[in-house]
Amino acid sequence: xxxxxxxxxxxxxxxxxxxxxxxxxxxxxxxxxxxxxxxxxxxxxxxxxxxxxxxxxxxxxxxxxxxxxxxxxxxxxxxxxxxxxxxxxxxxxxxxxxxxxxxxxxxxxxxxxxxxxxxxxxxxxxxxxxxxxxxxxxxxxxxxxxxxxxxxxxxxxxxxxxxxxxxxxxxxxxxxx
Amino acid sequence: xxxxxxxxxxxxxxxxxxxxxxxxxxxxxxxxxxxxxxxxxxxxxxxxxxxxxxxxxxxxxxxxxxxxxxxxxxxxxxxxxxxxxxxxxxxxxxxxxxxxxxxxxxxxxxxxxxxxxxxxxxxxxxxxxxxxxxxxxxxxxxxxxxxxxxxxxxxxxxxxxxxxxxxxxxxxxxxxxxxxxxxxxxxxxxxxxxxxxxxxxxxxxxxxxxxxxxxxxxxxxxxxxxxxxxxxxxxxxx
Numbered sequence: 001x002x003x004x005x006x007x008x009x010x011x012x013x014x015x016x017x018x019x020x021x022x023x024x025x026x027x028x029x030x031x032x033x034x035x036x037x038x039x040x041x042x043x044x045x046x047x048x049x050x051x052x053x054x055x056x057x058x059x060x061x062x063x064x065x066x067x068x069x070x071x072x073x074x075x076x077x078x079x080x081x082x083x084x085x086x087x088x089x090x091x092x093x094x095x096x097x098x099x100x101x102x103x104x105x106x107x108x109x110x111x112x113x114x115x116x117x118x119x120x121x122x123x124x125x126x127x128x129x130x131x132x133x134x135x136x137x138x139x140x141x142x143x144x145x146x147x148x149x150x151x152x153x154x155x156x157x158x159x160x161x162x163x164x165x166x167x168x169x170x171x172x173x174x175x176x177x
Numbered sequence: 178x179x180x181x182x183x184x185x186x187x188x189x190x191x192x193x194x195x196x197x198x199x200x201x202x203x204x205x206x207x208x209x210x211x212x213x214x215x216x217x218x219x220x221x222x223x224x225x226x227x228x229x230x231x232x233x234x235x236x237x238x239x240x241x242x243x244x245x246x247x248x249x250x251x252x253x254x255x256x257x258x259x260x261x262x263x264x265x266x267x268x269x270x271x272x273x274x275x276x277x278x279x280x281x282x283x284x285x286x287x288x289x290x291x292x293x294x295x296x297x298x299x300x301x302x303x304x305x306x307x308x309x310x311x312x313x314x315x316x317x318x319x320x321x322x323x324x325x326x327x328x329x330x331x332x333x334x335x336x337x338x339x340x341x342x343x344x345x346x347x348x349x350x351x352x353x354x355x356x357x358x359x360x361x362x363x364x365x366x367x368x369x370x371x372x373x374x375x376x377x378x379x380x381x382x383x384x385x386x387x388x389x390x391x392x393x394x395x396x397x398x399x400x401x402x403x404x405x406x407x408x409x410x411x412x413x414x415x
Contacts, residue, residue, distance in 0.1 A: 116295075117294060118290050119377075120291065141291075144291070
C-alpha cells in the first residue's frame with residue numbers, strides 16, 4: 001500500500017468546469033490551501049488546491065506562516081479591550097487563553113484559523129467572499145482526529161502521510177462554498 | 178506464531194474499528210513486519226461516513242457519551258486483562274509492569290486529548306479546579322462511561338483527588354498473592370498525565386486507594402507541577 005506524501009501536491013484532476021459553489025471541485029474550488037501545525041511549529045500537513053502564485057520555498061513558507069500566527073495571536077490578546085486578564089507583555093500565552101482571532105480578510109483571499117487547547121493550529125485559506133469558516137475548521141479537526149490521531153501507525157508530531165485523511169479532506173473541501 | 182504476536186493481531190483487529198484506547202498495542206508488535214500491520218489496519222478501516230459535526234456548545238459528559246460509538250464493556254475489560262497478564266508474563270517484575278502500563282497510558286493520553294477536545298467542545302479551562310472537574314465529569318464519562326468525583330483539594334488548589342466508585346477496567350479481576358504491589362489500573366494515571374501534558378500542564382499522578390487491594394474505592398491523587406506555556410520554536414532567522 002503506498003502512502004503518498006501530502007505536501008505540495010496540487011490537485012491535478014481536471015474536472016469539467018463547474019460554477020463556483022456547486023461543490024463539483026476543479027476550477028470552482030474555493031479553498032486555496034490548508035496548513036496544519038502542531039504546538040512545536042512542525043508543519044503536519046500542507047495541502048494546496050489552487051495556488052497560482054508561490055513566492056517562497058516551502059520551508060520559509062511554513063516558518064513564516066507559523067511565526068505570523070504566533071505573533072498575531074499574542075497581539076490580538078494584548079489589544080483586546082474587553083478581557084481583564086491578559087498576562088504580561090512578552091510572556092507567552094497558553095494556547096486557547098485570551099481572546100482568539102479566527103480570520104483575516106484581504107481583497108484577494110481570506111485566512112481562517114483555529115487553534116485547539118492542545119496546540120493544533122488549522123489554517124484554511126479561501127476566496128475572500130467566503131463566510132465564517134469556523135464550522136468547517138471544526139469539521140476538519142474532527143477528520144484529523146478520526147483518521148490521523150486514531151491511526152496506530154501515525155507517530156505524533158511528524159508530518160501526516162495518511163491516505164484516508166487526505167482523501168476525505170479533499171472530498172470535504174470540495175463541498176465548501 | 179508466538180502468543181504475543183497472535184494476541185496483538187487479534188487486538189488490532191478488534192480495536193481499529195472505533196475504540197479510543199490501545200493504540201499502544203504497537204509496543205507488542207515488534208515481530209510483525211510493517212507490511213502486515215498495514216494490511217490489518219487497512220482491512221478494518223472501513224471508510225467512515227462523515228463524522229458528525231459537533232455543535233458549538235460544550236456538551237456534558239452524558240451527552241457526549243451517548244453520541245460517540247461505544248464498544249462492549251466486557252470486551253474492553255477482558256482485553257485489558259489480557260494485556261496486563263501478558264505484560265506480567267513478559268516482564269515478570271511487578272514494578273516493571275507498573276512502569277510499562279504508565280508509559281502505555283501516556284502514549285494513549287497524548288492522542289486521546291485531541292479526540293476529547295474535538296468531541297466535547299470544552300474551551301480552555303481557566304484554572305486547575307476547572308480542569309479537574311472537566312476530567313472527572315466529562316472525560317471519564319466520555320471514555321469509560323463512569324463519572325468520577327473530585328475531592329480533597331489542598332490549600333493552594335494544585336492537588337486534588339479523583340475518586341472512582343465504579344471502574345470498568347477491574348470487573349472480574351482478583352489479584353493473586355504473587356502480584357501484590359501491582360497497580361492494575363496504572364494505565365489511567367498515564368492517560369491523564371499524557372493528556373494534561375498536551376495542554377501544557379505537567380502533573381504527577383499517584384494511586385491512593387485501590388479496591389483490588391481491599392480499599393472501598395479508587396482514588397487518584399493529581400498534582401499540578403507547573404504550567405508550561407508554548408514558546409516560539411524557531412531560533413533567530415538563518
